[in-house]
Amino acid sequence: MAKFNILIAGNNDPISSIGIDLLKAEPSFDVTVNMNLKAEDAMVEASREAHAIIVRSGAKVTAKVLDAAKNLKVVGRAGVGVDNIDIPYASKRGVVVMNTPGGNTVSTAEHAFGLMMSLSRKVPQAHASVIGGKWERKNFQGAELNKKTLAVLGMGRIGTEFAKRAQAFGMTVVAYDPYLSANRAEMLKVELRDNLDDAVKDADFITMHMPLTPETKHMLNETRLRLCKKGVRVINCARGGLVDDNALAKLLEEGHVGGAALDVYEVEPPPADYALLKAPNVVFTPHLGASTEEAQESVGIEIAEQVKENLLHGTVVNAVNMPNVDPKTLAEIGPFLRFGEILGRLISQIAPQRAEFLRVNYSGNLGKMDTTLVSRGVLKGYLERPIGADQVNLINAVGTAENLGLRFTESRVPEPTEFSDLIEVEVGSGENKAVISGSFFGGDPRIVKINGRRVEATPEGTLLLLENDDRPGMIGAYGTILGKHQVNIANMSLSRNVEGGTALTLLTLDSTPPQAVIQELEKIPGVKRVYCMELE
Numbered sequence: 095m096a097k098f099n100i101l102i103a104g105n106n107d108p109i110s111s112i113g114i115d116l117l118k119a120e121p122s123f124d125v126t127v128n129m130n131l132k133a134e135d136a137m138v139e140a141s142r143e144a145h146a147i148i149v150r151s152g153a154k155v156t157a158k159v160l161d162a163a164k165n166l167k168v169v170g171r172a173g174v175g176v177d178n179i180d181i182p183y184a185s186k187r188g189v190v191v192m193n194t195p196g197g198n199t200v201s202t203a204e205h206a207f208g209l210m211m212s213l214s215r216k217v218p219q220a221h222a223s224v225i226g227g228k229w230e231r232k233n234f235q236g237a238e239l240n241k242k243t244l245a246v247l248g249m250g251r252i253g254t255e256f257a258k259r260a261q262a263f264g265m266t267v268v269a270y271d272p273y274l275s276a277n278r279a280e281m282l283k284v285e286l287r288d289n290l291d292d293a294v295k296d297a298d299f300i301t302m303h304m305p306l307t308p309e310t311k312h313m314l315n316e317t318r319l320r321l322c323k324k325g326v327r328v329i330n331c332a333r334g335g336l337v338d339d340n341a342l343a344k345l346l347e348e349g350h351v352g353g354a355a356l357d358v359y360e361v362e363p364p365p366a367d368y369a370l371l372k373a374p375n376v377v378f379t380p381h382l383g384a385s386t387e388e389a390q391e392s393v394g395i396e397i398a399e400q401v402k403e404n405l406l407h408g409t410v411v412n413a414v415n416m417p418n419v420d421p422k423t424l425a426e427i428g429p430f431l432r433f434g435e436i437l438g439r440l441i442s443q444i445a446p447q448r449a450e451f452l453r454v455n456y457s458g459n460l461g462k463m464d465t466t467l468v469s470r471g472v473l474k475g476y477l478e479r480p481i482g483a484d485q486v487n488l489i490n491a492v493g494t495a496e497n498l499g500l501r502f503t504e505s506r507v508p509e510p511t512e513f514s515d516l517i518e519v520e521v522g523s524g525e526n527k528a529v530i531s532g533s534f535f536g537g538d539p540r541i542v543k544i545n546g547r548r549v550e551a552t553p554e555g556t557l558l559l560l561e562n563d564d565r566p567g568m569i570g571a572y573g574t575i576l577g578k579h580q581v582n583i584a585n586m587s588l589s590r591n592v593e594g595g596t597a598l599t600l601l602t603l604d605s606t607p608p609q610a611v612i613q614e615l616e617k618i619p620g621v622k623r624v625y626c627m628e629l630e
């Protein structure tokens with residue numbers, strides 16, 4: 095039985111014990127929990143033997159960690175944000191990265207909403223004052239939420255939950271999210287703004303709920319904050335860096351921004367001299383959005399299940415760097431995926447060198463399916479020879495092709511050709527290309543065309559493809575040489591363009607002939623090309 099090492103890594107932020115127990119209960123898993131992995135070097139050492147690493151936001155899975163963890167197959171994030179994981183590098187290394195969207199949505203929306211209420215009623219300041227023995231009622235006059243305008247930036251899961259709560263409090267909700275459809279906005283009864291400045295300029299409160307990306311970094315910068323109404327209050331329970339913390343501190347000091355409630359910071363934890371910590375009218379929490387029993391249990395169990403299923407059965411759920419494959423889909427597309435890989439391997443052995451494109455075209459029943467993974471399988475099979483079978487997989491195949499300058503495309507048409515299912519793979523540059531097509535006969539894969547010529551072969555063992563003048567005696571000549579070297583022919587398929595033109599002979603062999611035999615075949619008069627193709 096294969097053994098898998100699982101590292102649950104953190105910086106004092108463990109995942110739920112139910113999730114840990116679920117993994118420990120699996121006999122083939124060896125589970126290590128280490129919550130002292132703030133430093134990269136410590137993380138590198140702890141990760142060396144891991145097949146899976148599970149983190150929250152405290153531990154960082156950097157390129158150095160990914161390089162050190164030679165056996166690594168999967169990184170699981172118990173939560174939404176994956177900015178503590180080097181995703182491009184994980185993809186390059188062929189490591190699947192999964193998160194658990196949804197498990198902490200309500201907790202985070204509730205926390206952000208709680209922050210907005212604390213901010214509008216100055217709860218932390220009033221609390222500190224009472225504890226300090228004071229009774230300063232006039233200093234802590236707040237503002238109602240009722241009839242105020244709220245701008246929700248990022249109307250995904252958490253933004254939507256926040257908006258619903260705000261509507262229940264009588265707020266007018268304006269939304270900015272370039273990926274939100276007008277229909278959905280209408281359904282959620284929010285006023286959708288196409289332009290970020292339009293969304294924030296009349297708002298009394300702004301709340302942010304999107305990932306930190308190059309596009310969203312410093313979305314609220316000094317210029318945009320100055321555009322807002324004087325006294326605007328800002329809530330950020332999504333990611334540090336969406337707001338320019340220094341600009342926010344400055345505008346809070348000036349009084350242009352009336353208050354801020356933050357759960358996340360550009361630097362976490364913020365150092366003692368962080369300007370924001372000294373600014374007036376602020377409410378802070380230390381990245382607590384998802385810190386509830388319910389959310390942690392939910393994301394802890396979810397990630398444990400996902401990682402377990404991935405290691406044991408190859409199931410991919412909630413991956414951020416490859417398409418999802420649940421067990422049902424995996425069973426359905428499994429045969430196509432395997433055949434796709436074989437077609438890729440096959441064409442890599444007859445394609446022109448320095449190919450510039452690889453196209454996968456589907457028609458008929460296959461043209462109606464989601465074939466993304468099958469195409470990745472073709473690409474993987476194609477790249478195995480040049481890159482090494484252990485270096486390329488379904489996750490990094492697309493990136494690897496890009497690095498080689500190979501343009502990878504796929505097309506699908508639901509109409510059948512002469513076959514009810516067809517996968518056609520074309521590889522080449524300009525007009526110089528090789529084409530192989532495959533189909534399924536009664537559920538069994540068949541190679542049905544090579545370079546546009548009709549052939550028929552079961553994709554197994556070794557295939558010998560010979561191109562020769564169409565004249566008598568050629569097959570006898572091949573058979574004699576192969577027989578002399580004890581190479582048995584299991585199957586043969588013949589085709590030609592015109593009588594006396596060029597013939598294509600596809601032989602399925604029981605063993606792979608040595609190179610010397612191929613050279614002997616090439617010397618037969620009338621033989622133009624001989625390709626020996628191994629399928630496994």
Ligand SMILES: NC(=O)c1ccc[n+]([C@@H]2O[C@H](COP(=O)([O-])OP(=O)(O)OC[C@H]3O[C@@H](n4cnc5c(N)ncnc54)[C@H](O)[C@@H]3O)[C@@H](O)[C@H]2O)c1
Binds near residue numbers: 332383
């Ligand atoms: N504080 C915490 O503990 C905590 C907990 C959970 C989630 N989060 C963070 O909250 C954020 C939102 O989480 P979610 O689960 O709602 O994610 P989500 O994917 O459901 O929603 C994100 C939304 O942001 C939108 N978006 C993307 N780019 C945008 C842009 N340029 N402008 C405006 N909108 C844009 C997307 O269209 C999407 O609707 C994430 O960054 C996540 O990491 C924080």
Ligand SMILES: O=C(O)CC[C@@H](O)C(=O)O
Binds near residue numbers: 107151384
């Ligand atoms: O692990 C946590 O508590 C933080 C989670 C949060 O930042 C997320 O993006 O899901």
